[in-house]
Structures are given as C-alpha cells and as structure tokens.
Amino acid sequence: MKHGKYSKVFNIIVPILLFLSFTCISITSLNSINNMQGNARVINYSGIVRGATQRLIKQEMHNNKNDELISKLDKILKGLSRGSEEFDLIILSDKTFQKDIANMQEKWEEIKKEIYLVRNGKDSNKLYSLSEEYFDLADEAVYAAEVYSENKVQNTVTELSLLSILFIIFVIVFLFFQKKQKKLSIELQVAENASKEKSNFLSRMSHEIRTPMNGIIGMTDIACMNYDNPEKTLDCLNKIKLSSEYLLSLINDILDMSRIENGKIELYKQTFDLCGFCERLYIMFSQRAQDASLDFNITSNITRPYLIGDELRLNQVVVNIVSNALKFTPANGRIDVDINQKIIDDEVCSLIITVKDSGIGMSKEFLSKIFEPFEQEVNMASHQFAGTGLGLAISHNLVKLMDGNINVSSEQGKGSKFEIIIELPIADKADYMKIHDSVHSMDNDNKNLIGYNILLAEDNEINAEIAMSLLEMKGASVKHVWNGKEAVDEFLHSGTIDYDVILMDVKMPEMDGLEACEYIRSSKHKNADTIPIIGLSANAFVQDIDKAKSIGMNDYVSKPFNVDELIYTIIKLNNKI
Template sequence: MVKGFYQESIFCREWNKEFMAQIEHKIQLLLAQNNGVGVVGGSYAPGLPITLVSELALNALGYANVEQFQRRTAMLFTNCLSAKDRALQDVETFRRFTGEKILALPTQRGEERWFRLCKGDQTLPDGEKIWLLTISDCDARQNRELDLIEERDTAEAASRAKSNFLSGVSHDIRTPLNGILGMAHIASEHADDPEIVRESLEKLIDAGEQLESLINDILDMSRLESGKVELLHQPFDLYSLLSSIGDSLHAQSEKMQLKIGLHFNMTHRHVIGNPLHVQRIIANISSNAVKYNHVGGLLDYTLEEFPIDATHATYRFTIRDTGIGMSEKFLTHLYEPYSRANTADPEHYEGTGLGMSITLALVKKMNGTIQVQSHLGKGTTFTVDLPLELDTEACATKDNTVSNSTELPELPNLQGMHILLAEDNDLNREIAEYILTGAGAAVTSARNGRQAVALFEASGQGSVPVFDAILMDIVMPEMDGLQAARAIRASAHPGAATVPIVAQSANAFADDVRKSSEAGMNGYVTKPLDETRLLRELAQYKNSLQHLWLASRRGRLFYFLICAASKKSEKLPLYSRPLVYSAQL
C-alpha cells in the first residue's frame, strides 16, 4: 500500500512543524491531483534550492537517503532537471510553469526516467512565495507513447515518401509510354517513308527500354521491402555474365560513342552463387555509368580475384566513368529509396531513384560491400566486393581464360535447330518466332502447356519433328509452364530427360528461377525478350541432343558417363536410347 504524505519521512531544511502545517493543504491537493507519491519543494532563488524532499521522492529517483541526494544534487533542483529541459533551469521560466508536466529526470545512476510533475506555489506569512512539486513515475507509459509516436512518424514518413514516389513514378512511366504510343502512331502515319519509320522505331525501342527499367526497379524494390528475396546457389560464368551486360548496353554505349575498357585479373571465371543478383548489381551501376556519361566519354571495367581459401574468393568489380558525377551532398543520400540527383541536363533520364537502393540491398544480401567516389563534372567510380564460391568442378573441365578485348561476339545463330515454342499470347509468340526464325531455327508453336506436352510426346512420329529445345512460357492457361515441364520430364518419351527446356517469363525473381529449375528446366530468360540473351541461351544446345537436365553435381557426373558410353554405340544416337529421368540424380 502506497504511503500517504504524513506516513513517509519528510526531509526539510529551515521549515518547522508550524510551517509544514501551513503548506499541508497545498501538498495534499497536489498529491491527489498527481496520484502522487513524492514531494519536492524549495524557494525561488538562483539554482532553485531544495528545502523539502520526501522519502518516496528520493526512492523514485533512486536515492537511498537524503545525504546521497544532497551530494549529487547539492540540493539544487536545476541539477535534477534533464538536459532536455534546460529552459526550466531559469528561475523566471520555472516560476511561470504551473499545472502539470511530463519531464525526464536523471536518477541516481545517471539514467533518465520520465516523471509526471504537478506544481503549485504557496505564499508564506512573510510574503515569500515557494514552489512545491509532487512527482510520480510514468516512465513505462511515456516510453510506450513515445514508441507509438515514433511508429506513427515513421509510418507517415513512409507514406509521404511513397506518395511522392507514386507521383514521380506516374510521370516517369507516362513519359516513355507516351513515347511508345506516339512513335508507333508516327510510324503508322508515315509507313511509306522508311527514314521516318526507322527513326520512330529507334525512339520507340529507347522508350520501351526506359519503361522496362522502371518496372524492374519497382518490382525489385517491392520484393526487397517484403523480405521475399531468395539467394540462388548455382554455377555461372562471370565472363559470360559481364558480356551479357555489355550486350544489353551496347546500343546505348554506341549512341554515346563511349570508349569501353575491360581489365581482368582473375584465375577462376567459373563460380557458384547468385548470377541474377550479381548481374543486377553490375547492370544497375553500368546503366548509370552510360546514362550519366558525356558523349565520347570513358567506361572502364576492372574485375579482380582475391583468394579467401581453397574454394572461395572475393571478386572486386571496379566500374569507372568520366560522366557528370555527383555532389558530396547527394552522395549522403545516394542509397535512399526514391532519391534522385537534381540535374539540369534534360538529356539525362533520371529513372525512379530506386536503382542504387536496390543495388545496396543486394550487395548486403550477398555479404558484400560497395564504395563510391564521385566529383561533379569528373565522373564516378564504384567498387563492389562480392564473396563467391569457386566452381572447382567447372574449373577442371572448362576454359578459364579471359580476354580484355572490347569486341562483342557475333550474334549466335540457331541454323539447323528445331524449337518447340509454348506461348499463349499471340503478340509474344509472334515476337519469339521472329527472333528464332531470324536466327535460322525452325519453330513449332503451342498455345498452352497441354498442347506443348502433346506435341513433345508425339515428336519423332509422323510429321512431328524431333525438337532440339523447348522454349516454355511459365504463365499459360489449361497447364502452366512449370506443370508442362514436369509432365515432359516424367514422360515415357525417350528424350524426356535430355531435351533442353528454357523458361521464358515476365517474372524475374530468384524464387521464380528456382521454381523453374525444380520443375526440370535448364535455363531461364525474362520478358521482354532480349534477342542476344535468348539466342545465347538456346545456342548452347545446338547440335547437341546429349544435354541432360542436371538436378545436381552428381547429375553432371552422370552426364559425362553417358557421353562417354555413347561413343561406344555410334549407330544409336543418345536421343533414341531411353533414359530414366530422376530429380535425385
């Protein structure tokens, strides 16, 4: 049971019992108002001297006795006030404070706790006015309220940021969309003028690539914020990955007349990790290095390998440009979502302001680091360190040499290949057929997964050709691409385990790639289809029906054993010999 005012010890100086009787009524009122526990009182003089303090007030502040309190505070209330409330240390300011107030007061251990103070004045018979305070501990409640306020402010800030982002991104999406529709209209109106049609189509492609970049950023940021980003752990070739990034930026680099330098200092180009994330990180930085460069500027890549142990190494990507650079002020906000540098140059397309935020999140996800140096007008240098596992099995069987040449390889051709294309969207199917036939392939199309499975099972019989590869859309009616891939792998057809299946999808997240791999697919390309990437993915299967779907490293060993065995039976191609498909290879 809490002690009443006269049930606790009162430590006072100069005030006798008669005086205490005079102020009793005021103290009782304050205690009732504050559900009070402790009392502090004093006079209006410099330092606000304390001449009265109760036992419960001392206990609330963490003091064992009045002597300990006196040593620490010198019996001055100004020494009891938190640094947050310096204004109250002024005598006149304190005199004007009436009623109640929530204040942070330091305890005996130097920690701050929140107290509710009720203050009143009492005039003595000699005319002097003194101050009286009752205090009660409200630390838990106040901290809860502060937490709620902080959560509210954070939510409001996030809401404002997203509102500003949606306002900006609405403009940014409509800008390239207007260009796409406008240029398409101009081209159709001048179909008999090849030059206008060509220029319109070039601008339409540029606008489409801008729109694709915007959509990718928005989707990636959404996935990162939801915590649904998964790390892949699969083999890939760093050199090929960088080449694919160069391919995607080739047209823009040529337009800017950039000089590109490549410098490699690594022993192992074949690694195991998350190729999608590595590609996204380097592509984001590279895209900015091209976008914000000067015509005729420099874009320089350096890739170095630093061994960690026998099976791991840190790969350092250094990307330097001679573009417009960034100010010191903007560098402090570079990785904040939705932040964009204010550039007066209308030629530089700004984007969503999400690219570098996504880059930093992915680098951290891979336990890497990123550093940047930049000066206005002098360019920018990014250094990214990523730890990766060495693909020692691939290193023993594949060429690890790299070239510093900036020459881009010729576009792959698919001459002699017959490809089964599963795509439900008429326009997308027409685009894919155009790319594939343009590269020399013959194409048989299916409008859904069920038709694709039926065509595959009938392949090699009657008029249905043998397929060298399958390009499988993921989202289709009746049977989706994942179900179709599983059905093909489980089929009794002699090529069920060997036919390469490449997924094509508008979904480009790691878990989508993982799901396609688990369904039995060999590769994955994203929409909008990049011609070079698509042809490179399919060209690796050209004239090679001996490719198995490899579910694990043991699967690769099984593949090599079968290849070796096939040399002893040249009369029967591997495709015609039955193989048992198993996800446990």
C-alpha cells in the first residue's frame, strides 16, 4: 500500500516538474529568439549608419545636398540609442555599445554643423577629418554589438543545455517508475494529441528562426508524453539535438553575414580531397532527395583530386545552393550537381561546380538582387518556403573571398542553374595523407586523457562544470580556478604537480586569460616557456585567435567546443600525435 501511495504521489510531482522544466525551456527559447532578432537588427542598422553616412559625406563634398538622408540618419541614431518602433530597433543594454553610440551622436552633430558650413563655401577638409573619426566610432559600435550578441547567444545555449539536462533527468526517472503503468492505447492517444498540438503550434510560426525552436519544443512535448516508451523518447531527444544544430546554423548565418560585411572573416586553407568532398556531398543529400521524391545526381570530372583551399567554406557554399534546390523543387523533379576540374598548369586548376534543378525558378527582377542579404522572391512560393534570405548572400561573399565567381540563370517554372568557378592550387597526395593521418591518428587509443593533469581557468560555473565533466570522463585530472589571477598563482605554486596543459578562458574578471598567459610566459617557472596554453572563448574571429597566439597561447578552441577537437589539440600540443 505504501508503495502504491508513493507511486501516486510520484505520478503527480514528476509531471509537474516536467511541465515546469518544459515551460522554462520554452520561455528561454522564445526570449532568445526575440533577443537574437533584435540584436541582429541593431548590428545591421549600425552598419547601415556607417555606409549611409559615408555616402552622404561624398555627396556633400560634391555639392549634392541630401537633407532627407540627414533626417533619416538622425532617426536611426536615436533609435540605436533609445529604441525605435519605426525601424523595429530594441535598446541594446550594453555599456560599451551605448557609449559608442553616444560618441557617434556627438560626432554626428559636429558633422551636420560642418556640412552646413561646407554648403556655405567653407573648405571640406574638416568635414573629411570628422567623418573619418565618425567611421572609426561606427566600426567600434558594430563590433561591440556583435560581441554582446555572441555573449547573449552563448549564455542562452548554456541555459538551454542545463535545462535540457534537468529535463532529461526527470524523463529518465519518470520512465523508470512508469514503464509498466501505461498501455499501448494510452501511448497512441498521447502521441496523437502531441502531433495535433505540434501541428497547431507550427502553423502559427511565421519566421524561419522559429522553426528549429518549434522543433525543440514539439519534440520535448512528445518525449514528455511518451515517458514509458524509451525508444520514442530517445528518438525525440535526437531530433531535439538536430533542431538545436539547425538553430545554431541560422545564428552562424547571421554572424557570418555580419563578419563578412565588416571584413572580419578569413579563409583557412588546407589540403583536401575533392573526390571525398563529392562523396560526402552525395551522402548528405541523397536520402533527403529520395524522401522528397527527387532525382538527385552528382557527376564529376576530376583528374587532380588533391587541392588547397578552405574545404569547410566551399562546402558551406555548395550546401547552401543544393539545399535551396531541394527546397524549391517539387516532387518528381530533378537536381544535378556537376563538379568539373580544368587543369590550368601543374600548380593551379579551375574548379567549376554547377547545380541545376527543375524547380519553381525565379523572375528576372529577383535575379538582379538575388545575392543581397535578406532578399527573397515575393510570390506564392515565398510563403510556402520560409528562409532568412542570408544563404545566397553568404555564399556569394565567400566565393568572392576565394577570388571566384558565382553565376545564376533561372526562369519561373523552369528551374535554376548556379555555376561556381574558383581557381585553387593543386597539392600532392602525400600532403593530404600527412594531414589526414594526423587527424585520424586518435581514432583508437589516443582518444583519452588518462594521466593528464589539466589546469582549467573558467569564471562561468556551468561552463566549468561542462568542461570538467567531459575531460574527467576522458580520464584527465582537472584543477579548476575562477580567473586568470588564480590560474597564475596555481601554476607558479603548484608544488609537486606538473600540469600538462592550461585551458584558459579568454574573458574573466580580475585578470583575463590573455593577461594571465603573458604573466605565465614571463615568469621564472621551469615550465613557463613549454607549458601548452589553449585559449577558450565564444569569440571566434580571426583577429581574436591571432591576438591570443601572439601573446603566447599555443592554440585556440572556440565555444561551444567539440570535445574530440579539444582532446586532439591537447594531445597534439603534448607531442603525443
């Protein structure tokens, strides 16, 4: 009897806990959506202010008055500081950004006064000088907004991860106590109700970024209602992970576009196998095409398969275009990808990648602005196929960074054809195998850190817990400190402990990771010059990585980090690969 009463109490309490955790995940998710959208608009308009002001200055210096643009810039600057319904701008609660905007407004008032003086015959030298100072302030404001947005995203990811872990724990406990209490008829009814709720929820969503969040919420709901079906619950959790990864890809699209527009993205050139590239592309899309009843084909003409370039960014470009082809090609259609290689000489080849589909096509008017950010064709299809409108803009800019060209031809109702042309250096198989072997040398026994002593400097409690748990599960002994000063003290006075590596968060209170690294390198400790120091940060800009390495860090891993990548880096720096 006591056990029966306990079960009844448990059956009341645990669903309440599940509901509360689910509600927290939902509220956090929806808040993150609104924040990311608002932050993205602030970043975008900060860049617009700079470009529009530059255009205005040029016009005024050539005696072309533009009071309308001056008025609009006044409104945008005020909106960036105080928020604006007209431009749908939120107030970015970041002191650095607000300080930069305040400085911009002050400088803008000086520029306006100087404009009117120039119009009355004054020399334009001072106007030019003021504008240059203003542009520097605008760049700083954009960067501050980007850093603030990235930090917000990282905090949201951390919060959602913790909430998801708590939710999974509740689900597992609930499954353990309830697996014998529900019958198949109840499971079917619950699944049917969950499906209806999910469909109703999806039908209300109007923006692309809400789609993966809806997937997370919907699958969590299904898992909650299928607590006594472990297989179904695991399937739901896997789908939650996929939706999270898709959401991260959308965030990355927004950040990539911002980095591209501000010249803060660089290519990482390395030897790669073009044949392997083709195979992975086919594996990625063949099943999706089959599920959509599409004929998907990849043909290739490759004579020198080993090339030097940024395979990850090239893959991003092709995946964007093929994904669009899948999205906009109706059932029973056809998608053909042709990868053709033309040898220019012994050192360089021309790579021509063509993606052709029999989809809905595009109008001539839209083709003229297809590569502009946030552009989408306004027709019936645009309501059926949502999107951020950033994929092609990013692809176009990445191809330009590769000194290549991307051409498109299309006709409504008759499909589209994209052609990417890039010249890449040719490499030897030996160069590729050297990299390939080093990357895969950890496939077996090297994927553990048994015997490693690691010093972790991390000021965020949840991030520290995640890193320590993952590293300790791989066999490492981890000592955690809360800031750079504690890291320096621990390293210098570690006594009999010889640390194999220091994992150093870059941004910490009291003493940041960069300052701590400099202090360690300049100390008289016997291992000051040799101890590997790996920077950990949510900032993944090239200049951040270069700065970290310039002051003495051996490597740099961006958050959220991949544990296998981190382990590989640790072992590599200890010369065990």
